Amino acid sequence: NGTTKLMSIDLVKLDRALNRSLEAAVDTALWKNVLTEIAAATGSFGANIIPLSQRNRHLIVHTDSMAPAFEDYFDGGWHIHDWRQHGLPLLKRYGVVSDHQYTSRDAFERHDYYKFHAKHGIRNGCMIGWNSRPEDLLILTLHQRLDASPPSSEEIAVFMQMQDRLMVSAKIMSHLSESRTSAMSEAFEMSGLAA
Numbered sequence: 001n002g003t004t005k006l007m008s009i010d011l012v013k014l015d016r017a018l019n020r021s022l023e024a025a026v027d028t029a030l031w032k033n034v035l036t037e038i039a040a041a042t043g044s045f046g047a048n049i050i051p052l053s054q055r056n057r058h059l060i061v062h063t064d065s066m067a068p069a070f071e072d073y074f075d076g077g078w079h080i081h082d083w084r085q086h087g088l089p090l091l092k093r094y095g096v097v098s099d100h101q102y103t104s105r106d107a108f109e110r111h112d113y114y115k116f117h118a119k120h121g122i123r124n125g126c127m128i129g130w131n132s133r134p135e136d137l138l139i140l141t142l143h144q145r146l147d148a149s150p151p152s153s154e155e156i157a158v159f160m161q162m163q164d165r166l167m168v169s170a171k172i173m174s175h176l177s178e179s180r181t182s183a184m185s186e187a188f189e190m191s192g193l194a195a
Contacts, residue, residue, distance in 0.1 A: 008043030025172035083113035
């Protein structure tokens, strides 16, 4: 029905997945399942989270559907020459950016980066930036299928709401990290060891 669906987005399923992101903030092993639920709720081919500052294959969380693409992404050196870096100024400014906002139609058809994506059944992408501190930007990317249209303005608005919910998860993760560090410092002090 019209109240729970918006284009390709199932709002009820998305809400449920984003609620689980709060659990994943405490138990990071849950992020893969949360991403799988987000991808299903948004009608995406797949999804991933990557830290902006460290494009490292061991720090990326992704849906199973993205596994072959990420294998090629690192083996082919795309992590060094990622076309989506062109969208980072817009991402930092607005929090959400679709490939179509910084990529020409010609680049979609001819650029090797998008040919690489097409080989894996992916075409468009939408990045959502979230963090608890500006220097620790995480990017959740929703990868659309080859036949998908660019996200509509209504879908982008939903993704911006997603960002707000993900920011809560980031703050929880940050507080937990600080608490652990603080507890470790206190333990070192009590035992007389220099931290």
